Amino acid sequence: MATRRTFLKLAGLKLAGAAGLAAPSLASAQGAGRVVVVGGGFGGATAARTLKQLDAKLNVTLVEPNPIYTACPFSNSVLANLREMSQQQFRYDGIKAAGVTVAETSVTAIDASARTATLADGTQLSWDRLVLSPGIDFDWGAIPGYDEAAAQKMPHAWKAGAQTVLLRQQLQDMRDGGLVVMSSPPNPYRCPPGPYERASLIAYWLSIWKPKSKLLLLDSKDAFSKQRLFQDGWAQLYPGTIEWVPLSKGGKVTSVDPATLTLTTEFGSHKADVANVIPPQKAGAIAAKAGVADRTGWCPVEPVAFESTLQRGIHVLGDAAIMGAMPKSAFAANAQAKVCAAAIVELLAGRAPPQPLLINTCYSLLAADYGISIAGVYRPDKGLLADVPGAGGVSPLGAVGGLRGQEALYASSWFRTITAETFG
Amino acid sequence: MGRLLLPVLVLAFLSGGPAQAADGPPGGPPGASSCTGCHAPMKVTDSVIPRIAGRKAADIVTFMREYRSGAWPSSVMGRIAKGFSDPEIDAIAAWFAVQPE
The missing domain is CATH 3.50.50.60 (FAD/NAD(P)-binding domain)
Incomplete structure (x- = not known):
């Protein structure tokens, strides 16, 4: 049992070590709080950053070999010369400033029972929770x-x-x-x-x-x-x-x-x-190495914390995961990452994470000023993320006044927002 | 008394971070964290999507209900609002209302 003196000591450590005002949990102050995130896209970068935001005491390492991330959303506009490639590119300075350790290398092996990740130079990272957000590989x-x-x-x-x-x-x-x-x-x-x-x-x-x-x-x-x-x-x-x-x-x-x-x-x-x-595609190669991909090549997860159903302690996000009704999109990966980060904070504190609700919105451009959208709302049901009935759907058909132009504008605003939230 | 009060105060101070300002789970009530994919927590230049952090809870509730019913026209928000119950909307609105503006 913690005496007043030990409690104050813990609290003092927290105050001294507080890089911001985010709330550390007691469990992390007691030493359980090493999270390794593999893959610095919309899922991984968001997860790493959100983990530090929710609990500044967590020790969060993001492993990503590329110093610059090139975003896929809006890259079709680059093909059509509507955008420069430089507008698709983001560095990890914002993630580092948030207190995340960024390891500019790749993970070569994962041991789920020893709870370690081996980096390309042989370094071994220990983790209490591992987040894999490796995106896709081609078949x-x-x-x-x-x-x-x-x-x-x-x-x-x-x-x-x-x-x-x-x-x-x-x-x-x-x-x-x-x-x-x-x-x-x-x-x-x-x-x-x-x-x-x-x-x-x-x-x-x-x-x-x-x-x-x-x-x-x-x-x-x-x-x-x-x-x-x-x-x-x-x-x-x-x-x-x-x-x-x-x-x-x-x-x-x-x-x-x-x-x-x-x-x-x-x-x-x-x-x-x-x-x-x-x-044809499958989960990024590290998923199979970690033993979290099934015969389909994708990764089954439970729908609350996105923990692998094949390996305990490993969470899988974004395109690599089987997310039920939720599509493989940058918006989805970012939304899943925020839910996963909050769930990991709860799990490390020994509490059950709450049942989440998630949103996806995807815009597509048919011309520079012509946008359409699809949206959905999802919650866990029978072990998968399922559509909330009655919600979601696509833009209306037919003559819709200025809606196509408005949605094109929303699309570019969305890209600025999500990249600011993820990398900014 | 003092023994109990001090830790409570310390905890209250420590849990006042921006991501956890309201009572409840870290990161906000169910659904809230998805909203910031479009409605940024920080100021974003050149975005036509309104920020909702720091807006009055009652205003957020009104908008969400009117989007849901179709009383207020929208592009995507009506489709999204239909996925949220009144208590879910209330909780999300209360959470955004206490986020830094």
Whole structure:
């Protein structure tokens, strides 16, 4: 039992060590509070920062090899020359200033029973809780002919950065009258409306600079996010430019030949002037190494603290995790990270975390001033995050006055907000 | 008496951080932490999305209920508000009201 003297000693330590006004828990003052976060995207960076905000006494290390993060949301606007790549890039100075130790390296191994993470230089970090937010990796080999070398000829541009710049350059170098062929992956994958926003914004750019060109969108699905809104917008904005080929009409790409920029489906072959292959995906590689990915390649988690159902003490966030009804988006990863951080503070204090409610909102642009949205509200139900009935949905169809312009404006405001909250 | 009072005062002082100003779990009541994905806790230049930190709880409650019913037109907020009950809205509004403006 703590005497008054020991309590004051603890309290004094807290006061002396308080880097801000955030509230440390008693448990962390007693020494249980080492959290390692792997991956510095919208999930990991938010989790690390929020953990320090909620409990300044926690020892939080963020492991991320890249000194600069390149954000995927709005990277389709970079392709269409509506944005500079520099507007997509963020440093970790804000995270460091929040008191997080940033280790600019990668994790090579995780031992869930010993509760350690091994870094590339051999250093071992011990943790009480581990947060994995590794994003996606590509399932190379799922499309015969499409490997990392092929991605230099037929960019995926599904991790923003050099691939985005490469695809933009290929579009700019293409002759007017050329054919752009895109391949959209089967579910689940990062950013469900992303391929269709990309098709829209490439068509937008083509309509200005290469108006005789066409875009063929080969899809491994028969339906997609915000489908009616996209298709109505395409008919209105880019009539005859975008041809969408669903799975049932031969949309699934079964092989590619990067030497000739040819994409083959069960129904025939398409020779592209520019080819953008968005391949099938799985959780980032560290998830499988940590033993938290299942046979699908993604990570099952419980819906309250997003703790792995395969390894105790390891939480998985964002695109890598199976989040039930919640889609793989930056907004979702950021929202999950805040819930997870608060839950970890509770768990470290020996308390049960509360049942959360989460929101997702995703904007897509069809042109510089034409935005649409999808939103959802989620809560735990039968072991998964489920849609709250009656909530959520997409922007209205039809003539909606200035709503499309308003939503384009909200989209850019959202990007400023979420990047400020995550990295700023 | 003194034995009990001092720790209580110390705890009260320590728990007054910006992220935990209201009673309840760290990070706010259910749903609150998702709001800041759009409604930033800090000032963001060039954003048309209003900040809600430090707004009167009663105002936040009114907006959320009117978004939910459709009485006040919206783009995305009506769809989101439909996912929240009156007590959930009340708790979120009370929490944002005491966040630094």
